[in-house]
Amino acid sequence: MTSAEPETRPRPTHTQRAVDSFVLELSARHPGIEVLAPTPETGPYRYDAATAKTAAPDAGTDGPAVVFPASAGEVQQVVRLAAELGVSVVPRGAGTGLSGGATATAGQVVVSTERLTAVIEVSPLDEVAVVEPGLINAELNARLAPHGLFYAPDPASFDISSIGGNIATNAGGLRCAKYGVTRESVLALDVVLADGSLVSVGHRSIKGVTGLDLTSLFVGSEGILGIVVRATVRLRPIPVARRTVTAFFDSTAAGAAGLSAITLSPVRPAAIEFFDTPSLDNIDSHSGTSLRGRGAALILIELDGYGIEAQSADLAAALTAAGGRVTVESDDDGVRLWELRRSGRGLPKDKWYIGEDIAVPKSRLPEVYAAFPALEARFGVDISAVSHAGDGNLHPLITLDRQPGDDPAQPPAALQEAATELVRVALSLGGTVTGEHGIGSIKQDWAALELSPRIRQAQHAIKSALDPHALLNPGKAI
Amino acid sequence: MTSAEPETRPRPTHTQRAVDSFVLELSARHPGIEVLAPTPETGPYRYDAATAKTAAPDAGTDGPAVVFPASAGEVQQVVRLAAELGVSVVPRGAGTGLSGGATATAGQVVVSTERLTAVIEVSPLDEVAVVEPGLINAELNARLAPHGLFYAPDPASFDISSIGGNIATNAGGLRCAKYGVTRESVLALDVVLADGSLVSVGHRSIKGVTGLDLTSLFVGSEGILGIVVRATVRLRPIPVARRTVTAFFDSTAAGAAGLSAITLSPVRPAAIEFFDTPSLDNIDSHSGTSLRGRGAALILIELDGYGIEAQSADLAAALTAAGGRVTVESDDDGVRLWELRRSGRGLPKDKWYIGEDIAVPKSRLPEVYAAFPALEARFGVDISAVSHAGDGNLHPLITLDRQPGDDPAQPPAALQEAATELVRVALSLGGTVTGEHGIGSIKQDWAALELSPRIRQAQHAIKSALDPHALLNPGKAI
Known part of the structure; x- marks a missing residue:
């Protein structure tokens, strides 16, 4: 290579230049906020647990910028600057999501909640805890155990996923049939909106009906309506047996x-x-x-x-x-x-696979299992499923043998086709394309199979009402 | 009086003329839909249980127009015509609301759900019932008992209030601390939007996270975002003891x-x-x-x-x-x-009274009761309260002796002032102005004490996103 080598790098795009400006300005205006400029080192922030497994080999490619605010005020400063510069913002918890909801591109700013991990308060008398979003689910329960209390939502990822991420996806888990999903355990939220304002919604009591229920709207909104910076969650006594x-x-x-x-x-x-x-x-x-x-x-x-x-x-x-x-x-x-x-289950290292998250009315679970053999025969795949049967939520695992000539970044079409057909089976039984993982960036096509155009229009109208410039996590959830 | 008497009636307002046109057009286009023209006979539809008690003597004054659609399709026809003519629409269940959420004026059209009372399905295997909104809460439970099932939300009005009204207010009740409020028992809704379109939101399973949670947003929205025409509600087995x-x-x-x-x-x-x-x-x-x-x-x-x-x-x-x-x-x-x-309690016939619905974090209940004596002394009122103590929700009854010269339609200012001061006490303890009755038309000032301007702006933005012409229940809830 010649001395002209640097010139062979592609010219930065408009959004990449804007992110570079963002990093410079943030460091100048708010030097206390930890920030990583977009470099190959931030490459992992382009993925979550769903998208990392098929990530293209990309060593040397720049990731997004990443900021690590340590307070709600710093989140506000980050969002305000991003809004000013027109840089889109991707909120990120622990990165354990299974629908690509926290994936980011080189032209975006990831707002990581890794520094926001405080348990601000545990109140046994109100049966609530007040926590920051980056707190790991299991860590909260470890802190509650001495009080004889627990936080019920238990996604299988509870050892590694954050409360904020659980809220963003309205995470489910094993105990939902009895204790409800994450939404039922979230009483109040502090949220930074797309204009940088900090708002408080909800109540510290189980009841409270002052105006529209924005708390429930933020739960499960995958970071497209605001960034949760504090949550008041409902606790329960550890069962006597x-x-x-x-x-x-x-x-x-x-x-x-x-x-x-x-x-x-x-x-x-x-x-x-x-x-x-x-x-x-x-x-x-x-x-x-x-x-x-x-x-x-x-x-x-x-x-x-x-x-x-x-x-x-x-x-x-x-x-x-x-x-x-x-x-x-x-x-x-x-x-x-x-x-x-x-x-206890192993993921097949030598196979292609997709993990699904369909849910059906629980009486229809036998019909979903009964549909597997025909799909296996039609697409040449193997299908198995463990279910949260109390609420009709299946996690089918669809696998396909790898062939010598396969492109490692390009799963065979039959795999995705089988997955889509299984989604159609769930929908035909009155079910849903995603019980607890969310739409994120990888299930948009499936969402279109489930939701009517008028509903999707309503969802976009609400998004625009709260984030008119589409600053927050564009292209996700809806 | 002379023959000129009819001329002394006030000229109809623009909105009253529009309502007259609505009634004529509806009868012409959709003769099957039962409608009452605005006459003194429809006067009671101007009130709900909150506003009727201080209603001015008004025999002879026209009420709103009232329609009684018997299907979702008829609700759509009503809403489309109202939108076309610019007549605002007030959804109404059983009229038992305690915040004026279903009150209407002579220039509006009340959409009553009194004809929509079907239990469409009871599924013991899915633990759901599918019902129309006008169904009375107690009637649903009577229909469920033979299946060994019950619908948990139990507002004190359950004998007379409708499921649709319960949904509109996110009604609470006595068993909420264990079984949740109405929102936790509503899985899916069919809703007629302000443009007359019919949409389905939610799922027949406990889990489901496809896009924004519009089901939860409609619950508690007091009819300002759409008219619920069908609900899939969660059931539970009647406890063994x-x-x-x-x-x-x-x-x-x-x-x-x-x-x-x-x-x-x-x-x-x-x-x-x-x-x-x-x-x-x-x-x-x-x-x-x-x-x-x-x-x-x-x-x-x-x-x-x-x-x-x-x-x-x-x-x-x-x-x-x-x-x-x-x-x-x-x-x-x-x-x-x-x-x-x-x-068991009597309402004081010979006294002025206000019933409140504040809620506080449950550990603060003793402080609310402790605040009563000072308020009684300051405003010359008597205050008592029964509480849903498991969730911090109090129903204070504030009374004041009637004086001979009192205007029957105008409660003394001290009564409202005492009520407002008690609301401030609740807010100062981290509580809310309404635990389960809603804001309706009579608690707007109190809502402003609780919600920040930015939150209220966000609520109005969402309202505008779904109902840009403010057709549905204007002036309520937010």
């Missing part, structure tokens, strides 16, 4: 059909997880267990609260009548089984 | 302080109602009971679910330690006590 119950069945179909026995019983478990045959095979293969020796499908249940013996007895009777082989597990075995649920 | 527990204390202050003992216990009752001394006196006087013989303050609790004996024992221990005289009531006594809670 917990018990794990298993019911094994002879086939996926038999197990899926058995789920209705729980619904028709008076027992409402904290969590109801359903594993089909290939999911059990996967766990046994990855974790060295022998679940398949006990059956070909598993309903894994957590009971909690008062009357745990009577709950267990009523549930066991219902599931036994439905053909299940029921065991009330020991505490140790219960812990192991829930650990297997959360991290 | 229920039990009523009472704890009497020697003073209002002692009882209010005792509430924290429940919070610090592991028991989470379905309902926790607190009665201060004058509220017990009121019930005894009105209902011929002798509650005051048992104490000067009462915490009335409903437990439900599994382990009812253990729950009762833990709760009794906690309340006894807090100084309460605790009784686990017989089933019959329990029924009587809850009936006294709902309708």
